Amino acid sequence: MTSHRLPPELLSNSEMAEADRLTIASGVPGYALMENAGAAVALEASWLAPRHGRIVVLCGPGNNGGDGFVAARLLKARDFSVTLGLLVSIDALRGDAAAAARAWNGEITAIEALDLDAADLVIDALFGAGLARDLDGPARAAVDRLNAFSRERKKPVLAVDVPSGIDGTSGQVRGVAVWASKTITFFRRKPGHLLLPGRLHCNETIVADIGITSAVLDVVRPATQANEPEVWGGLYPVPRIDGHKYARGHALVLSGDLAHTGAARLAARGALRAGAGLVTIATPREALGAHAAALTAIMTAVCDGPEELAAILEDGRKNALVLGPGLGVGAATRALTLSALAPASRAKILDADALSSFKGDAFSLAQAIRGSGGPVVLTPHDGEFARLFGDLSADDERRWLKSDADPETLQKRLNGLRSVSKLERARAAAALAGAIVLLKGPDTVVAHPDGRAMIDDTSPPWLATAGSGDVLAGMIAGLCAQSMPPFEAASAAVWLHGAGARHFGPGLVAEDIPESLPAVLRALFQSFGLTFP
Numbered sequence: 001m002t003s004h005r006l007p008p009e010l011l012s013n014s015e016m017a018e019a020d021r022l023t024i025a026s027g028v029p030g031y032a033l034m035e036n037a038g039a040a041v042a043l044e045a046s047w048l049a050p051r052h053g054r055i056v057v058l059c060g061p062g063n064n065g066g067d068g069f070v071a072a073r074l075l076k077a078r079d080f081s082v083t084l085g086l087l088v089s090i091d092a093l094r095g096d097a098a099a100a101a102r103a104w105n106g107e108i109t110a111i112e113a114l115d116l117d118a119a120d121l122v123i124d125a126l127f128g129a130g131l132a133r134d135l136d137g138p139a140r141a142a143v144d145r146l147n148a149f150s151r152e153r154k155k156p157v158l159a160v161d162v163p164s165g166i167d168g169t170s171g172q173v174r175g176v177a178v179w180a181s182k183t184i185t186f187f188r189r190k191p192g193h194l195l196l197p198g199r200l201h202c203n204e205t206i207v208a209d210i211g212i213t214s215a216v217l218d219v220v221r222p223a224t225q226a227n228e229p230e231v232w233g234g235l236y237p238v239p240r241i242d243g244h245k246y247a248r249g250h251a252l253v254l255s256g257d258l259a260h261t262g263a264a265r266l267a268a269r270g271a272l273r274a275g276a277g278l279v280t281i282a283t284p285r286e287a288l289g290a291h292a293a294a295l296t297a298i299m300t301a302v303c304d305g306p307e308e309l310a311a312i313l314e315d316g317r318k319n320a321l322v323l324g325p326g327l328g329v330g331a332a333t334r335a336l337t338l339s340a341l342a343p344a345s346r347a348k349i350l351d352a353d354a355l356s357s358f359k360g361d362a363f364s365l366a367q368a369i370r371g372s373g374g375p376v377v378l379t380p381h382d383g384e385f386a387r388l389f390g391d392l393s394a395d396d397e398r399r400w401l402k403s404d405a406d407p408e409t410l411q412k413r414l415n416g417l418r419s420v421s422k423l424e425r426a427r428a429a430a431a432l433a434g435a436i437v438l439l440k441g442p443d444t445v446v447a448h449p450d451g452r453a454m455i456d457d458t459s460p461p462w463l464a465t466a467g468s469g470d471v472l473a474g475m476i477a478g479l480c481a482q483s484m485p486p487f488e489a490a491s492a493a494v495w496l497h498g499a500g501a502r503h504f505g506p507g508l509v510a511e512d513i514p515e516s517l518p519a520v521l522r523a524l525f526q527s528f529g530l531t532f533p
């Protein structure tokens with residue numbers, strides 16, 4: 001059975017193998033799982049191919065190929081014309097895959113001798129969760145041929161588990177990868193179904209139930225989830241009948257100079273629409289007039305440097321702070337950031353120039369974050385991330401290593417910053433900095449220092465517009481101001497940001513995002529079961 005509301009838990013290849021092992025240990029034979037997987041593939045294929053159509057199944061050397069053998073047998077029994085190509089010699093198959101091959105009652109063709117051209121549908125069962133290295137030789141040639149076929153003939157390709165060549169854990173292409181029109185995976189998705197470029201190769205991903213029960217999740221405890229309201233909805237700060245604006249927090253946004261005031265207003269508007277009770281822009285005196293002329297509900301305060309910021313922050317009711325958008329890169333922003341990180345329980349969202357001002361010196365920023373008490377959220381895009389955490393010099397690395405009692409773990413984290421996996425890069429940075437790291441893009445990752453992570457695949461591409469990141473930083477502050485825990489606040493803000501952009505549609509500019517939130521919030525609250533007058 002396939003489900004259309006996809007469960008949020010994402011399992012790495014090794015977590016999936018553990019789920020598999022636990023299920024088998026509980027008494028379900030591995031071959032039964034393979035039969036169920038193959039049956040789900042066959043059912044999906046029967047919808048994608050015309051009645052009695054020609055289906056080619058490409059099978060690899062492991063259990064992914066085993067699923068292919070099962071699907072081929074079931075499709076043949078349903079009067080499809082099935083041809084099967086095997087990448088290796090049949091003697092090379094082991095275990096359940098060998099059993100599935102024995103049960104196949106048709107011919108087995110060497111993959112390079114297969115004729116793809118007449119196919120109505122190709123099933124890609126070459127490699128799944130066991131992909132261990134880059135594709136080369138005959139495997140690479142098979143994938144190249146399949147991609148040329150689907151490009152030229154425009155026929156569907158159904159990938160089993162993952163498109164072959166995609167690493168399910170990282171979403172990266174290992175040498176070359178199949179471009180699927182649909183991907184059917186089992187039990188739960190993997191990070192690589194959401195992360196780019198994996199998501200693009202999968203096209204649409206569906207999940208089939210093959211008899212692994214969700215009870216195994218209590219043991220596997222996957223740390224990664226898809227960013228959906230069901231994950232953070234229980235912590236969402238829904239306005240209360242007996243609430244008042246002071247109970248909904250006070251967000252403070254720092255503004256740049258007279259030539260750079262727009263970013264702060266975008267962030268402030270995001271904070272206000274996300275529900276902060278009060279929002280103040282702290283601005284250099286020279287820009288006060290520009291803000292005052294443009295603002296109504298949002299208040300202003302003058303702040304010409306770190307000392308004035310410190311004075312403003314003596315007011316503990318200002319419980320969420322956004323710093324970075326439009327501030328400029330350099331010593332002044334660095335000083336402001338360090339002043340903002342003085343010990344206090346408020347949430348601090350550091351974005352844009354606040355991050356770039358610590359280029360090559362993430363260590364100092366991390367030290368300040370660790371001393372700052374309250375939660376810190378860093379919101380870099382790839383460029384800012386690379387500036388802050390990329391290319392650490394040997395000197396930098398030594399400073400990190402000296403600072404910790406457990407240099408081995410620390411070295412792993414430092415290596416993680418260079419991982420090909422966006423998920424691992426964000427996780428490593430979060431653990432090193434002691435902050436929530438929100439690494440932006442079409443596959444935004446939100447990582448907590450404790451290892452939890454969220455991957456978002458809900459944002460439309462028209463969100464890539466000037467200033468939309470400023471709005472996002474403000475929205476995180478707006479939710480933190482209402483005492484939503486910062487990891488969930490950052491994740492919810494990413495989702496609302498995407499939902500607002502989807503609601504508005506193409507042509508969106510940053511100013512439209514906050515204005516799209518009322519409709520999105522209404523639908524969200526309705527999904528929580530709240531009714532409106």
Ligand SMILES: NC(=O)C1=CN([C@@H]2O[C@H](COP(=O)(O)OP(=O)(O)OC[C@H]3O[C@@H](n4cnc5c(N)ncnc54)[C@H](O)[C@@H]3O)[C@@H](O)[C@H]2O)[C@@H](O)CC1
Nearest residue numbers: 020033034061062063064127128129130131132133134161
């Ligand atoms: N819950 C589960 O985990 C289940 C998994 N099943 C299927 O089993 C698959 C995983 O099976 P396996 O672990 O056997 O892994 P795969 O079938 O993905 O591939 C492993 C095989 O490919 C070889 N290989 C790896 N990388 C290669 C490369 N670059 N070039 C050439 N050969 C390479 C390995 O030596 C091994 O023989 C899943 O993707 C799924 O399709 C299903 O049968 C049912 C249950």
Ligand SMILES: Nc1ncnc2c1ncn2[C@@H]1O[C@H](COP(=O)(O)OP(=O)(O)O)[C@@H](O)[C@H]1O
Nearest residue numbers: 440441442459460461463464466467468469470
């Ligand atoms: N291709 C894309 N698809 C979906 N969202 C995207 C894409 N590219 C960027 N985004 C999102 O758009 C926002 C851009 O933020 P940022 O790069 O900080 O822009 P700015 O500095 O102009 O505000 C982020 O939320 C990011 O995740």
Ligand SMILES: [K+]
Nearest residue numbers: 127160162164
């Ligand atoms: K596959």
